[in-house]
Each structure stands twice: as structure tokens, then as C-alpha cells.
Amino acid sequence: MTNDIIILPLVVHLFFSILLMFLWNKINLQKIVSIVGNAVALVVAIWAFVFVYNNGTHVVESGNWPAPFGIVFVGDMLAVTLVLLTAIAGFAVSIFSAISVIKARLRFGYFSVFHFLLLGLNGAFLTGDIFNLYVWFEIIIISSFVLISIGGERNQLEGAVKYFALNFFASMIFLTALGVLYGLVGTLNMADISLKIAEVENTTLVEISAVLFLVGFGIKSAIFPLYFWLPASYHTPPSAVSAIFAGLLTKVGVYALIRVFTLIYAEDSFLTVLLLTMAIMTIFSGGVGAIIQNNIKKVFMYFIICHIGFMIGGLALFTEVAMAGVIFYLIHDIIIKTNLFLMGGLIYRIKTTTNMKKLGGLYANYPKLSLLMAIPLFSLVGIPPLSGYWPKISLILASFNAEEYWLFGALIFGSLITLIVIAKLWAEVFWKDQPKINFPKKFIYFDQLRLGQKFTFVFPVAFLTFVTLYIGFGAEHIQQLSQRIATELMNNEMYINAVLKR
Amino acid sequence: MRTIILKSASSYLLPVLLLFSVFILLRGHYLPGGGFVGGLVASIAFVLDSFSNGLDKTKSVLKIHPGFLMPFGLAIAFLSGISPILFSDLPLMTGIWAEDPIPVIGAIGSALFFDLGVYLVVIGASLTIIFTISESV
Numbered sequence: 001m002t003n004d005i006i007i008l009p010l011v012v013h014l015f016f017s018i019l020l021m022f023l024w025n026k027i028n029l030q031k032i033v034s035i036v037g038n039a040v041a042l043v044v045a046i047w048a049f050v051f052v053y054n055n056g057t058h059v060v061e062s063g064n065w066p067a068p069f070g071i072v073f074v075g076d077m078l079a080v081t082l083v084l085l086t087a088i089a090g091f092a093v094s095i096f097s098a099i100s101v102i103k104a105r106l107r108f109g110y111f112s113v114f115h116f117l118l119l120g121l122n123g124a125f126l127t128g129d130i131f132n133l134y135v136w137f138e139i140i141i142i143s144s145f146v147l148i149s150i151g152g153e154r155n156q157l158e159g160a161v162k163y164f165a166l167n168f169f170a171s172m173i174f175l176t177a178l179g180v181l182y183g184l185v186g187t188l189n190m191a192d193i194s195l196k197i198a199e200v201e202n203t204t205l206v207e208i209s210a211v212l213f214l215v216g217f218g219i220k221s222a223i224f225p226l227y228f229w230l231p232a233s234y235h236t237p238p239s240a241v242s243a244i245f246a247g248l249l250t251k252v253g254v255y256a257l258i259r260v261f262t263l264i265y266a267e268d269s270f271l272t273v274l275l276l277t278m279a280i281m282t283i284f285s286g287g288v289g290a291i292i293q294n295n296i297k298k299v300f301m302y303f304i305i306c307h308i309g310f311m312i313g314g315l316a317l318f319t320e321v322a323m324a325g326v327i328f329y330l331i332h333d334i335i336i337k338t339n340l341f342l343m344g345g346l347i348y349r350i351k352t353t354t355n356m357k358k359l360g361g362l363y364a365n366y367p368k369l370s371l372l373m374a375i376p377l378f379s380l381v382g383i384p385p386l387s388g389y390w391p392k393i394s395l396i397l398a399s400f401n402a403e404e405y406w407l408f409g410a411l412i413f414g415s416l417i418t419l420i421v422i423a424k425l426w427a428e429v430f431w432k433d434q435p436k437i438n439f440p441k442k443f444i445y446f447d448q449l450r451l452g453q454k455f456t457f458v459f460p461v462a463f464l465t466f467v468t469l470y471i472g473f474g475a476e477h478i479q480q481l482s483q484r485i486a487t488e489l490m491n492n493e494m495y496i497n498a499v500l501k502r
Numbered sequence: 503m504r505t506i507i508l509k510s511a512s513s514y515l516l517p518v519l520l521l522f523s524v525f526i527l528l529r530g531h532y533l534p535g536g537g538f539v540g541g542l543v544a545s546i547a548f549v550l551d552s553f554s555n556g557l558d559k560t561k562s563v564l565k566i567h568p569g570f571l572m573p574f575g576l577a578i579a580f581l582s583g584i585s586p587i588l589f590s591d592l593p594l595m596t597g598i599w600a601e602d603p604i605p606v607i608g609a610i611g612s613a614l615f616f617d618l619g620v621y622l623v624v625i626g627a628s629l630t631i632i633f634t635i636s637e638s639v
Binding site for chain 1: 572573576577580584586587591592593594595596597
């Protein structure tokens with residue numbers, strides 16, 4: 001079994017999604033099976049993580065075909081860390097889904113598709129073959145189309161169409177880039193491409209394929225000027241779905257960018273300038289977008305965009321310190337963004353709205369819950385010693401050392417905007433008195449739930465907050481991990497040697 | 503659409519097309535064909551039958567809702583994919599082949615079961631889509 005340890009997360013999710021299909025009409029059973037499935041996936045992910053942490057990069061050649069010819073699954077530190085984070089976020093969201101998503105949606109195989117989405121995410125992180133990466137992206141977007149449109153409300157379908165159109169377009173560009181790249185090097189194994197691309201004489205075409213990858217992944221990870229689908233669609237599905245989208249779907253684009261631009265197109269001056277400009281504009285436009293929004297879900301959405309810019313900026317700097325910052329930020333961001341949207345769902349359940357103008361008095365009525373929600377919000381700002389603080393230090397330091405003052409300014413601007421918006425949000429939602437609005441009668445409020453139901457609402461938020469606290473207070477471990485990943489990424493021979501067994 | 507020619511032809515075409523789809527399924531390992539194409543041919547057989555005899559008749563021929571074929575197909579494909587891990591400690595999706603070929607069918611391996619799974623999923627998915635659309639029209 002240990003030979004296959006890193007593909008076990010895939011096997012577990014596929015097994016549970018098929019099992020859930022057999023239980024199509026038994027919704028209550030589906031909830032339990034899905035939570036158990038995610039718990040199993042979490043255990044397996046921890047196991048895989050520990051295994052790779054102790055034994056170094058582990059490669060599985062699927063179908064027993066040797067490396068450049070068959071599809072390989074590569075569990076390096078970055079991949080298994082992301083698989084672990086996916087498992088943590090998936091576990092929290094599955095519990096939250098069980099209580100917050102209504103039956104009309106669950107009836108259409110919600111949980112089964114949810115497991116397929118997690119399967120696709122894990123596959124994308126683990127694969128070492130770039131065409132296989134495309135296939136996993138397809139699995140991700142097809143399952144996310146189902147999740148975003150399930151239930152079929154009017155504004156939801158409107159969001160789904162925008163989401164569908166732009167993501168499909170991104171896949172097409174990705175596929176075009178693949179075609180160009182395959183025509184140049186004649187191989188699809190990423191490690192093999194990395195070796196062969198240095199020998200290609202036609203550098204213009206190499207750069208064109210790089211830009212095509214940048215656009216394709218850029219749309220998926222929502223960087224400027226390709227992010228417009230995100231604010232149009234992410235607030236429409238139920239909070240549980242938004243949470244998994246916010247936490248993981250854009251991050252898989254960032255992961256693909258990191259992988260491609262460290263392994264295949266490392267050190268390209270034209271791309272560095274392009275990435276840097278895009279990062280600065282992403283931070284700026286996301287931040288400005290967040291400050292004018294009144295709906296807390298929309299505020300969080302613009303934060304996603306803004307903070308994607310932090311990671312892309314770090315990637316553009318391409319130094320080991322910056323890369324460690326990027327990885328730390330990625331770890332922090334996946335947990336925190338998932339949590340923010342779960343909190344949005346919780347606030348909606350308490351007050352029937354997520355509009356800041358209509359909200360208020362949360363701290364007076366729910367002091368303990370408010371304090372719980374304060375921790376992720378303050379971590380997002382990066383108040384020391386919470387988790388957002390540490391990666392920002394690395395990123396700001398790296399940009400200052402590299403004398404990229406525009407990025408330096410943008411990072412500080414982004415952090416400042418985050419602070420202002422969170423302060424505004426805190427004042428409006430938690431401290432302000434509840435404005436007099438008519439609460440709808442036909443709604444199951446948080447107070448009316450049974451104790452067990454309340455627990456299932458609060459537990460995922462508390463669980464993710466606990467993980468955030470660990471990332472903040474155990475920053476030493478996470479920093480060591482990030483540095484190790486950064487070293488592996490910057491010296492890509494380690495990856496190539498492990499895959500091709502040289 | 504319900505002409506007498508189509509109606510009498512379809513009652514012969516349904517079994518012939520189904521047999522042909524199985525032929526294509528089995529042929530698929532080294533020659534053009536396989537589970538996906540075979541599944542499409544099989545679903546065409548049922549669609550043709552529903553054109554000539556009506557949707558309700560076809561459903562009663564099928565006995566179960568075609569959607570239920572999907573989890574079964576996926577399960578078969580999944581089991582054939584992980585069987586090398588379970589039985590012979592080889593990586594995922596390695597082909598395991600029986601020693602002696604069986605007459606008519608030929609050599610049996612895990613790839614055949616994977617194809618069979620694909621065959622069922624394709625029938626299930628395409629028939630679910632087509633039936634749903636023709637019901638709502």
C-alpha cells in the first residue's frame with residue numbers, strides 16, 4: 001500500500017462519490033457517508049503528507065508505464081501540502097453542507113458531485129503530466145458547474161452562465177497552449193518538458209505558449225484583468241459551495257501558475273514584468289472593489305482577488321524568500337477564505353441577510369460567536385501573531401530586497417485596504433446597533449435550531465479557526481515547511497530527477 | 503415519425519445494434535472501438551426504438567431508469583482501476599491479464615472491465631440526457 005500512498009486521496013474520493021451515487025434517494029444517509037468520507041480523506045491526506053515529509057518526493061507511475069511515456073503522479077511537498085489543505089477544507093465544508101444546504105439541492109446528488117470536485121482538485125495537485133492536469137481541470141469545472149447551478153434559482157443561473165462561459169474559454173486557451181507546447185517539445189510529462197524546452201530554438205513560440213498558459217490559468221485564478229467572472233458568480237450558490245470555491249478553485253489556478261512557471265518557464269524576464277504588472281493591478285483592483293461593497297459575501301469575493309495578487313506578485317519576484325512567502329500565504333489563504341464564506345453562511349442563518357447596511361448588533365447578541373469570527377477576520381488583516389502576518393513579512397521583505405518598489409507599495413496598499421475594510425465590516429456588522437428592518441417570518445433562524453444543529457453550524461467555523469490559529473502560533477513549523485517547498489521549487493532538478501529517476 | 507417501415511425495421515434493429523455494440527466493445531482493445539463507441543451505439547439502438555415505438559415502450563424494455571447504469575459502470579471501472587493495487591501490489595490502473603485467452607472473447611484483462619464500465623456509463627449518461635430532453639419537449 002505504501003507504494004501507492006499518494007494516490008490514495010484520489011481513490012478515497014472516487015470511491016465515496018460512487019458510493020453516494022448508489023444512495024441517490026437516501027439524503028440523510030448521504031450526509032453521514034459524505035462526512036465519514038471526508039474524515040477518511042483527511043486521515044489519508046495526513047498519512048500521505050507525513051510519508052512524503054519523511055521520505056521526500058514520491059512518484060507513482062500509473063499503469064506501470066515508465067516516466068516520460070505514462071502518466072505519473074508526483075507527490076512532492078507542495079502537492080501533498082495542498083492535498084492536506086484540500087482535505088481540511090473539504091471536511092469542514094462537508095459538515096457545513098449537511099446542515100446548511102437545503103434538501104431540494106441535496107436531492108440532485110450534491111454530495112456525490114462535491115466528492116468529484118475534491119477528486120479533481122487532488123488530481124490537479126498530484127499529477128505530473130500537463131495534459132492530465134488539463135483533464136483534472138475539466139473534472140473540476142464540470143463538477144463546479146453542477147454545484148453552482150444546482151437548485152436553479154434565477155440569479156444563480158445567471159452567475160452560472162458567466163462562470164461557465166469564461167472558465168470554458170480558459171480551458172480552451174489552456175488546451176491551445178498545450179498544443180503549442182507539445183508541438184515544440186513532443187512530450188507531456190512536465191519534468192521531461194522542463195529538460196527539453198531549454199533546447200528549443202524557437203524562443204518566440206515558447207514565450208507565446210507561456211503567455212497562453214498565463215491567460216488560461218489567469219482566468220481560473222482570477223487575476224487582473226481576467227477576474228470579472230468571479231464577483232458575478234461566487235455569491236450566488238449556497239455558502240457551503242461558495243466556501244469551497246473561494247478556498248480552493250482559484251487557488252488551483254495559482255498552483256498551476258506556480259508549477260508551470262517554476263518548472264517549465266523558469267527565469268524569463270518578459271514574463272516577470274508581465275506577472276509583476278498583473279499582480280500589482282490585481283491587488284489594486286481587488287482592494288478598491290472590496291472597499292465599495294456593502295454585501296459581506298461580495299467583500300470577501302474581492303478579497304479573494306486582492307490576495308491572489310499577493311501570491312502572483314511573490315511568484316513574479318522569483319526568489320526563495322518570496323516563494324516561501326507565496327507558499328505560506330497559499331496555506332493561510334485556503335483555510336481563511338473557506339472560513340470567511342462559512343462565516344458568511346452563519347451570519348445569513350442568524351440574520352437572513354448578508355447586507356452590511358441591514359446587519360448589526362451581532363456582538364451584543366452573540367458575544368462568543370463574534371469572538372470566534374474575530375479570529376479569522378483579524379488573521380486576514382495580518383495582525384501579529386495571527387496567520388496573515390507571517391507570509392506578508394516574507395513577501396514585503398522580498399519585494400524590498402528585489403527593489404520592486406511598485407509591488408512593495410501594492411502589498412502595503414493591499415494590507416491597508418484589508419485592514420480598513422475589516423474595520424468597517426467589524427463596526428457595521430458586530431458593533432453597530434441592529435437597524436430596524438422587517439425580518440421575514442418564514443425562515444429558520446439560528447436561534448430556532450436544535451443544539452445539535454447549532455453545533456454542526458459552528459463546528460466547521462471553529463475547526464477552521466483552530467487551524468488558522470495553529471498556522472499563526474505554529475508559524476515556525478509552517479515557515480520551515482514553506483521554505484522547504486520553496487527550495488524544492490527553485491531547484492527544479494530535484495523534481496525532475498525524482499520523476500525521471502536519473 | 504411512426505411509419506410502418508421504421509416500426510417494423512426497429513424491432514429487428516434493436517437486438518442487432520445491441521449485438522453490434524457488444525462486438526465493438528470487445529474489439530476495442532487493439533482495434534478501433536471500445537467502451538465509449540460501443541456505449542454510443544447501444545444508446546442509439548434505444549433512441550431509435552423510442553422514435554418508432556414511443557418513449558414509454560422503450561422504458562419498459564429497459565426495465566430500470568438508465569441513470570442507474572452510471573453508478574454501476576463507474577463502480578466496475580473503479581474496481582478494475584484499483585484491482586492491481588489490491589491483488590498484485592502494482593500501481594493504479596496497471597493491466598492485469600489472464601493467462602489463457604477465452605474463445606470468442608479473447609484475452610481477458612482488467613482493461614476489458616474498465617471498458618465495460620465506460621460502456622455502461624456512456625449508455626446511462628446519453629440515455630438520461632436524451633430521455634430527459636424528449637420528455638420535456
